[in-house]
Amino acid sequence: MRIFVNGDQREIEPATLALALAALGYGGKKVATAVNGRFVPAPARAATALDDGDRLEVVAPMQGG
Amino acid sequence: MFYGVDLSSRLLLGTARYPSPKVLADAIRAAGAEVVTVSLRREAGPERSGQSFWSIIRSLGVKVLPNTAGCHSVKEAVTTAHMAREMFDTPWIKLEVIRDDETLQPDVFGLVEAARVLSEDGFEVFPYTTEDLAVADRLVEAGCKVLMPWGAPIGSARGLNNVYGLKALRAHFPEIPLVVDAGLGVPSHAAAAMELGYDAVLLNTAVAEAGDPVAMAKAFAMAIEAGRMAFAAKPLEPRDMAAPSTPVLGKAALGD
Numbered sequence: 507m508r509i510f511v512n513g514d515q516r517e518i519e520p521a522t523l524a525l526a527l528a529a530l531g532y533g534g535k536k537v538a539t540a541v542n543g544r545f546v547p548a549p550a551r552a553a554t555a556l557d558d559g560d561r562l563e564v565v566a567p568m569q570g571g
Numbered sequence: 572m573f574y575g576v577d578l579s580s581r582l583l584l585g586t587a588r589y590p591s592p593k594v595l596a597d598a599i600r601a602a603g604a605e606v607v608t609v610s611l612r613r614e615a616g617p618e619r620s621g622q623s624f625w626s627i628i629r630s631l632g633v634k635v636l637p638n639t640a641g642c643h644s645v646k647e648a649v650t651t652a653h654m655a656r657e658m659f660d661t662p663w664i665k666l667e668v669i670r671d672d673e674t675l676q677p678d679v680f681g682l683v684e685a686a687r688v689l690s691e692d693g694f695e696v697f698p699y700t701t702e703d704l705a706v707a708d709r710l711v712e713a714g715c716k717v718l719m720p721w722g723a724p725i726g727s728a729r730g731l732n733n734v735y736g737l738k739a740l741r742a743h744f745p746e747i748p749l750v751v752d753a754g755l756g757v758p759s760h761a762a763a764a765m766e767l768g769y770d771a772v773l774l775n776t777a778v779a780e781a782g783d784p785v786a787m788a789k790a791f792a793m794a795i796e797a798g799r800m801a802f803a804a805k806p807l808e809p810r811d812m813a814a815p816s817t818p819v820l821g822k823a824a825l826g827d
Binding site: 535537547565570 | 585586587588589595608609610611612613614615619620621622624625628637638640646650653654655657658659725726753775776
């Protein structure tokens with residue numbers, strides 16, 4: 507199915523958020539996630555199913571003022 | 572000083588725009604900063620740059636104050652705050668809700684609303700605000716126990732645009748920790764803020780984009796310490812007329 511990861515279109519196997527993150531190379535990384543604009547806490551990733559067209563945001567610590 | 576956390580340094584430092592990660596780390600050390608601001612951004616590209624940035628910050632042993640920079644709505648700011656709380660394992664959030672992209676002027680209405688939502692949810696909010704007294708009062712009502720008025724627009728290096736307003740804010744909120752956040756350019760600006768009785772200063776661009784950020788970090792730290800010491804020493808009020816410092820009494824009569 508097709509989802510948007512940080513604005514870019516990606517094809518992934520139907521999956522939970524946890525599996526999608528691993529497949530996208532974010533496994534074990536320090537990231538926080540939101541799906542369709544809603545925060546998904548790390549403990550909820552395994553139980554969060556992704557649907558076709560979902561918008562996934564994956565953020566990490568960055569420089570800031 | 573901030574939400575029950577005592578700090579010895581009154582300089583909070585931003586982590587953006589340094590020429591290299593090494594200069595960033597050296598500047599934080601030179602500043603003696605115990606709190607640094609960080610942001611959350613999309614982790615993109617194969618290099619996963621956020622991971623290496625985080626390992627630098629962690630190695631410095633400083634407290635982290637995550638921000639909601641770039642957020643234009645209450646919803647965006649609140650969601651970002653939730654992601655930051657999980658990421659950095661801290662209830663602290665530097666709350667920015669921006670209205671105008673030219674001046675980065677806060678949307679004070681959205682700011683108050685987001686501050687209320689987050690405070691009720693257990694966040695300890697550091698609102699980036701203007702020096703407006705009524706807004707400050709609303710923020711305190713919303714649960715903020717620190718206020719961070721701007722000196723001038725972010726990155727503008729103008730110093731304290733409204734000394735009168737900042738003084739009034741200090742006088743109205745004697746018990747609330749006040750931090751001048753943004754707009755400073757040189758150490759004398761920071762010293763001036765501290766002489767007004769402000770509790771701390773938050774800086775970024777003035778250090779990061781100086782020719783020698785490490786030396787500038789040190790210079791700001793010294794100015795902030797001097798300004799604080801001067802405030803505690805109770806400075807004179809300005810007056811219009813001269814007041815001779817040398818005693819008049821006992822002057823020799825040497826005229827014709």
